[in-house]
Amino acid sequence: MAGTIEPIARMVAALSHLPGIGQKSAQRLAYHIATLPLEEVRDLATALWQGRKAIRLCEACGNYAVGERCEICADEKRHNGQICVVRDPRDVMAVERMHEYRGLYHVLHGTLSPMDGIGPEDIRINELMERVKAGGVDEVILATNPDVEGEATAAYIARLLKPLGIKVSRIAHGVPVGSDLEYADEVTLSRAMAGRTEM
Amino acid sequence: MAGTIEPIARMVAALSHLPGIGQKSAQRLAYHIATLPLEEVRDLATALWQGRKAIRLCEACGNYAVGERCEICADEKRHNGQICVVRDPRDVMAVERMHEYRGLYHVLHGTLSPMDGIGPEDIRINELMERVKAGGVDEVILATNPDVEGEATAAYIARLLKPLGIKVSRIAHGVPVGSDLEYADEVTLSRAMAGRTEM
Numbered sequence: 001m002a003g004t005i006e007p008i009a010r011m012v013a014a015l016s017h018l019p020g021i022g023q024k025s026a027q028r029l030a031y032h033i034a035t036l037p038l039e040e041v042r043d044l045a046t047a048l049w050q051g052r053k054a055i056r057l058c059e060a061c062g063n064y065a066v067g068e069r070c071e072i073c074a075d076e077k078r079h080n081g082q083i084c085v086v087r088d089p090r091d092v093m094a095v096e097r098m099h100e101y102r103g104l105y106h107v108l109h110g111t112l113s114p115m116d117g118i119g120p121e122d123i124r125i126n127e128l129m130e131r132v133k134a135g136g137v138d139e140v141i142l143a144t145n146p147d148v149e150g151e152a153t154a155a156y157i158a159r160l161l162k163p164l165g166i167k168v169s170r171i172a173h174g175v176p177v178g179s180d181l182e183y184a185d186e187v188t189l190s191r192a193m194a195g196r197t198e199m
Numbered sequence: 200m201a202g203t204i205e206p207i208a209r210m211v212a213a214l215s216h217l218p219g220i221g222q223k224s225a226q227r228l229a230y231h232i233a234t235l236p237l238e239e240v241r242d243l244a245t246a247l248w249q250g251r252k253a254i255r256l257c258e259a260c261g262n263y264a265v266g267e268r269c270e271i272c273a274d275e276k277r278h279n280g281q282i283c284v285v286r287d288p289r290d291v292m293a294v295e296r297m298h299e300y301r302g303l304y305h306v307l308h309g310t311l312s313p314m315d316g317i318g319p320e321d322i323r324i325n326e327l328m329e330r331v332k333a334g335g336v337d338e339v340i341l342a343t344n345p346d347v348e349g350e351a352t353a354a355y356i357a358r359l360l361k362p363l364g365i366k367v368s369r370i371a372h373g374v375p376v377g378s379d380l381e382y383a384d385e386v387t388l389s390r391a392m393a394g395r396t397e398m
Contacts, residue, residue, distance in 0.1 A: 004292055005254070005263055005264065005265050005269070005270060006253075006265060007249070007250035007251070007253040007254050007265065008250065008254065008263060010246045010249075010250050011246050011247055011250040011251075013246070014242060014243045014246035014247065015243070015246075015247075017239075017243075018228055018231060018232075018243075019227065019228070019231050020224065020227065020228075021228075025219065027289075027292075028218065028219065028289075029217055029218070029219075029220075030250070031287075031288060031289045031292075032217060032218050033217075033247060033250070033251055034250075034251060034254050034263055034288070035287075036251065038251060038252065040216075041247055041248055041251040041252075042248055043213060044213045044214070044216075044217075044247060045244040045245070045247045045248035046244070047209045047210050047212070047213035047214075048210055048213065048214075048232060048240055048243060048244045048247075049240055049241055049244035050206070050209075051206035051207065051209050051210040051229070051232070051233075052206070052210075052232055052233060052235065052237060052240035053237065054205075054206040055204070055206050055207065055233050064204055064207060064233055065204065066204050066205065066206065070204070071204065088230075088234075089230060089233070090226075090227075090230045093203055093226075093230075
């Protein structure tokens with residue numbers, strides 16, 4: 001690009017690979033980083049690289065961890081009879097923000113998607129089955145996203161778990177709290193109706 | 200934050216310092232970076248850190264440079280009788296994108312802003328005066344932003360340059376090409392009227 005020197009072009013190229021950062025934002029960021037004191041840029045680069053190096057997957061649930069077990073699996077106060085199945089570690093954070101759920105998690109690291117060639121072997125379903133078969137699990141809560149892949153993945157896992165005789169549940173779909181009924185899409189609204197509870 | 204491990208929290212903290220990246224985007228980015236292969240994160244961190252280290256300011260114009268002179272000042276085909284004064288290196292890139300201007304630049308690295316305690320000594324005005332006094336300059340084009348600080352800075356520099364007997368010009372203000380008159384603010388429209396040219 002005209003007027004851009006090579007170190008900045010390299011920053012732009014690297015930054016524009018990140019999700020949600022287009023060419024324009026990457027340029028703005030690169031030019032900003034160019035004006036930062038050297039130490040600040042070193043700290044940023046170090047946080048990213050050292051941070052990435054320090055992250056492992058929990059051997060039990062697949063959540064991000066620093067050691068062998070994630071903070072949640074290592075917490076003896078959590079109920080290990082409940083396993084909440086989610087797509088990725090970000091979803092663990094979302095459920096944790098609620099400060100209500102006290103069970104454990106199982107992170108699939110993806111959802112079934114035949115179109116993209118992602119089958120049961122590509123996500124951590126076998127690991128889930130092993131955990132359940134090892135015993136001590138009363139309920140598996142399927143909290144994959146309420147989209148096509150998420151629903152298909154939940155249905156697939158439910159089918160595998162049912163014969164084991166444990167409780168398998170799916171998070172409720174409905175109109176988000178605080179939102180306006182007028183703006184709810186039809187599928188959500190129809191799910192909200194179907195899932196209505198007596199008052 | 201609940202469910203966030205320390206390496207990710209560190210990434211989020213570092214990323215959220217960048218302009219236009221709030222807490223939510225920083226989190227999304229950090230979780231994405233956590234999923235990237237180690238080499239990709241190393242490349243990103245290296246591009247930022249090595250890039251920042253490689254960037255210097257051109258000794259002549261203050262634009263970003265790799266060596267002593269920026270690519271534009273080092274280009275012998277550029278007309279050194281014209282100097283376009285801009286606030287920062289990003290503006291150099293904006294003017295260069297036009298592929299029309301063939302003169303040199305002078306980057307102020309800021310604009311006068313008494314409210315923020317930024318006076319003439321804090322931006323590269325002395326360096327501009329020295330360049331002009333060294334001779335060979337026919338015209339200085341003031342291309343600071345059309346906002347309060349940009350206008351004040353342009354007016355201040357114009358007052359300093361006028362006694363030296365060189366041409367001092369200001370970029371035109373007006374309705375942006377391709378935009379709708381209806382949506383132009385009054386100040387822009389009034390400038391567009393005042394700056395009208397005969398057809």
